[in-house]
Amino acid sequence: MSEAAASARRIGMFGGSFDPPHRAHVALAQAAVAQLQLDVLLVVPTGQAWYKERALSAPEHRLAMSRLAFDGLARVQVDAREIQRPGPSFTIDTLEALQAENPGAQLYLVMGKDQFAALQTWRRWQDLIQIAIICIADRAGPARAEAGFDPEIRLPHPLLPLQLPLMPVSATDIRRQITAGAATPQELARLVPEPVARYIERHRLYISP
Numbered sequence: 001m002s003e004a005a006a007s008a009r010r011i012g013m014f015g016g017s018f019d020p021p022h023r024a025h026v027a028l029a030q031a032a033v034a035q036l037q038l039d040v041l042l043v044v045p046t047g048q049a050w051y052k053e054r055a056l057s058a059p060e061h062r063l064a065m066s067r068l069a070f071d072g073l074a075r076v077q078v079d080a081r082e083i084q085r086p087g088p089s090f091t092i093d094t095l096e097a098l099q100a101e102n103p104g105a106q107l108y109l110v111m112g113k114d115q116f117a118a119l120q121t122w123r124r125w126q127d128l129i130q131i132a133i134i135c136i137a138d139r140a141g142p143a144r145a146e147a148g149f150d151p152e153i154r155l156p157h158p159l160l161p162l163q164l165p166l167m168p169v170s171a172t173d174i175r176r177q178i179t180a181g182a183a184t185p186q187e188l189a190r191l192v193p194e195p196v197a198r199y200i201e202r203h204r205l206y207i208s209p
Contacts, residue, residue, distance in 0.1 A: 009105035011098060012041040013132070015082070015091055019057050020200060021069035022174060022192045024167040028137050031162050032110045033075045036135060041110070042079040042098070043070050046089040057205060059083045068195035092124040095131045107132040110162065130156055137162040178206040 012032050018025065033041050045062045056062065066078045081097065082089040091109070098107060109132040111119075116136050119125050136159055174191050177183040178200065189197040200206065 009040075009102060010036065010038045010108065011102055011105050012036060012038045012108040012110055012135070013044055013091075013094065013098065014041055014110040015044040015046060015089075015094070017056050017171070018043075018045045018062050018066045018069070019171055020062075020065050020174060020192055020196055020205070022169050022171060022196075023190075024164075024169045026069055026073070026193060027164055027167060028110065028162065029070060029073060029076050031137070031164055032108070032135065033073075035162055036108055036160065038075060038108065041076045043076060044079045044082050044094060047082040047085055048088045061199075061203060061205060065196050065199055068199055069193045071195075090123045092122070092128050092131075095128060099131055108135050108160070109133070110135045110137065112137050116159075133157040133160060135160040135162055137164055175206045179208050 014025075014029060014032060016025070029041055029043060032038060043066055045059070045066050046056075047059060060083075063078070063080055063083050070076050070078055082094060085093070095107060095109065099105075109128070111134065113136055116134065119128075119134075122128060134155070134157070169191055174183070174188075177191075178188070183191070185197065185201065188200065191197075192200070
């Protein structure tokens, strides 16, 4: 690929634990591709999450569910590099790898308001905002993107908002409902893509031993 062609590429990264991936995740991926006019959006399930107090589900389950959830979406690919990388997962490492693999391309980092509010706790966040344009999705709830982020910090790129329909669904609530036995198969299929719902049932994920 020529340098001119590479410079025109718009590559998005959408990271998360995806435990499980749900319909709001899918809607966000579709919105990012369309609104940012991305050539490709890489969905990157985290490996060892340094920021999570609870233990995540086995990486092979989260990777499999991510592939089921995002399969068939135009210009969306599931990237397994953080699952395969030993040690804690850090977004900056993945962005630097993408930058090296795609010289001249513009990188976009897709995240929710809650993630942006905590951005200054991320490893090498100052370098991160130099590499990628931050794209913030609105989510249901009272938290504001500005909360906890120093307004005096000058970002090298304007923040880009992603418009989404109101979808008050979260992986935490889904896990809680399954653990409590409150999620019927029909309800689960309403919260997560049907292939993911079948996978959860088949592997009996999130059910207390």
